[in-house]
Amino acid sequence: MPYRYFGRTNQHFGRPLWEIVMNLKNFGRGRLIMRSKYAEDCPDAPSYYKIVAVHPHILEYPENFKGNIYVEEVFRGRKRSEVIDIGTQAEWADYQLIQKDQEGPILKKVEEFMADPKNHEPIIRPKTAPLPPIWKLLLAREKNISQAEVPEIPIVYQDIDPELQHPTRLPNDGEEPHYKIGPGHFRSTHKEFYEHVIWNREAAREKYSQGPIPDPDFVYVDRRVPPLELEKKIKQTKSSKQLLN
Amino acid sequence: MFPIVESSLGRLILSKKGLRLQCCIGYQSIRNYKKPMWVPIAPSKMYKNIVVIPPPKMEFQEETALRETYELYSRSLWKFQDGISREQEAQMQKEAIQVSEEVELERIFKMNDAENEKVKKIREESVMKEWEEVEAEILAKRKGLEEEELLQLEETEKLIQSELKRLEKAIKIEDLDEVIDKAMAAEWDYNFAIDKSGKVVQGRYNNSIGPADLSIPKEPMITPIQEAK
Numbered sequence: 316m317p318y319r320y321f322g323r324t325n326q327h328f329g330r331p332l333w334e335i336v337m338n339l340k341n342f343g344r345g346r347l348i349m350r351s352k353y354a355e356d357c358p359d360a361p362s363y364y365k366i367v368a369v370h371p372h373i374l375e376y377p378e379n380f381k382g383n384i385y386v387e388e389v390f391r392g393r394k395r396s397e398v399i400d401i402g403t404q405a406e407w408a409d410y411q412l413i414q415k416d417q418e419g420p421i422l423k424k425v426e427e428f429m430a431d432p433k434n435h436e437p438i439i440r441p442k443t444a445p446l447p448p449i450w451k452l453l454l455a456r457e458k459n460i461s462q463a464e465v466p467e468i469p470i471v472y473q474d475i476d477p478e479l480q481h482p483t484r485l486p487n488d489g490e491e492p493h494y495k496i497g498p499g500h501f502r503s504t505h506k507e508f509y510e511h512v513i514w515n516r517e518a519a520r521e522k523y524s525q526g527p528i529p530d531p532d533f534v535y536v537d538r539r540v541p542p543l544e545l546e547k548k549i550k551q552t553k554s555s556k557q558l559l560n
Numbered sequence: 561m562f563p564i565v566e567s568s569l570g571r572l573i574l575s576k577k578g579l580r581l582q583c584c585i586g587y588q589s590i591r592n593y594k595k596p597m598w599v600p601i602a603p604s605k606m607y608k609n610i611v612v613i614p615p616p617k618m619e620f621q622e623e624t625a626l627r628e629t630y631e632l633y634s635r636s637l638w639k640f641q642d643g644i645s646r647e648q649e650a651q652m653q654k655e656a657i658q659v660s661e662e663v664e665l666e667r668i669f670k671m672n673d674a675e676n677e678k679v680k681k682i683r684e685e686s687v688m689k690e691w692e693e694v695e696a697e698i699l700a701k702r703k704g705l706e707e708e709e710l711l712q713l714e715e716t717e718k719l720i721q722s723e724l725k726r727l728e729k730a731i732k733i734e735d736l737d738e739v740i741d742k743a744m745a746a747e748w749d750y751n752f753a754i755d756k757s758g759k760v761v762q763g764r765y766n767n768s769i770g771p772a773d774l775s776i777p778k779e780p781m782i783t784p785i786q787e788a789k
Contacts, residue, residue, distance in 0.1 A: 324611055505621065508619075
């Protein structure tokens with residue numbers, strides 16, 4: 316009889332980390348472990364954990380799988396300098412053991428990733444952004460200056476983990492950033508979504524309307540009204556016949 | 561116990577746990593709350609394969625990128641506004657500390673005087689306007705009273721003239737003695753009969769003056785018995 320699954324599907328795929336670790340020799344020290352979610356999200360850049368030490372709380376076994384699992388994290392080809400504890404996340408059934416045969420290519424991939432200078436070139440973030448137009452106008456009125464003279468505001472960045480993400484930096488003096496934010500500066504990760512979007516009113520007019528621009532005061536002159544079909548609607552009764560004749 | 565409301569579907573019972581529908585099928589519960597843990601799964605929903613399809617990855621990335629840029633920009637705007645407001649507050653505090661009490665009092669008095677003058681002007685104007693209105697009212701009332709008085713005078717004149725006309729036929733003081741004599745001499749005799757038609761029929765042996773002077777209605781008298789017929 317075939318299997319029939321029911322219930323909600325899970326995002327994770329694999330086993331809890333405790334199950335893997337408890338069945339390995341020496342708690343699997345030095346072995347690599349993969350998370351299926353990360354592999355799914357970004358298959359090109361590999362991410363894995365290398366087990367450094369496992370301190371299970373044996374007194375609680377097997378009722379509660381609790382303890383500390385210290386690992387070296389490599390996230391999308393970038394290595395974290397510190398060893399972290401993932402004992403709290405170990406209950407999720409999302410972990411897969413990497414076989415010893417497959418460790419070589421993965422490590423090679425990471426080396427290739429690190430060797431590529433493209434991945435180390437920092438993206439230059441913008442330092443300032445222009446104000447919104449009405450705010451700009453109000454400030455210009457207050458200070459009696461033109462709108463072009465109103466200064467830009469500084470952008471307040473939150474902390475970014477520089478180790479595990481693509482390196483970024485602020486521009487030096489006289490350097491222009493790679494991108495800008497604020498009104499008038501639209502940035503998209505995928506430009507395919509905006510192929511059919513018409514941004515400009517003039518472009519829309521070119522695409523959809525023909526001839527010169529109509530005067531809005533006399534639009535009603537050229538308005539086409541469908542002809543009235545009275546004959547169909549009127550039922551011919553005695554009174555209506557009399558009226559028509 | 562619970563109130564019942566009639567709707568297009570049927571009768572709705574408003575209970576503490578939500579709405580219940582009372583219709584021909586029976587009681588159908590419309591839950592607007594989460595099922596508690598101890599209530600078992602409904603048999604109709606037991607072995608179902610619920611597949612939640614996540615959104616496409618590209619869309620997710622696009623959405624997150626847009627949201628992040630928006631949040632960054634809005635956060636920096638808020639910070640900018642905070643800086644401006646802090647600067648303004650600091651300046652206000654500085655000004656408040658620098659200005660001494662006397663200067664401040666003088667400024668306040670000046671402001672008060674200016675305000676008073678302004679208020680005085682406004683009040684005068686308003687009072688003048690009010691007075692004009694009151695004057696107009698009084699004049700109108702006066703005019704009306706005068707007209708009324710004139711009308712009353714006319715009426716009285718008319719009354720006097722009519723009374724005078726009436727009094728022309730009245731007995732004068734000169735003729736009073738004659739009239740009294742006549743009245744004294746008059747002999748009233750009620751020995752006569754009256755018809756239904758008002759005709760006076762006198763007796764054969766009485767010679768009275770009275771009946772001729774009696775005010776007898778010209779039209780014939782109508783008795784209730786006659787009317788009923």
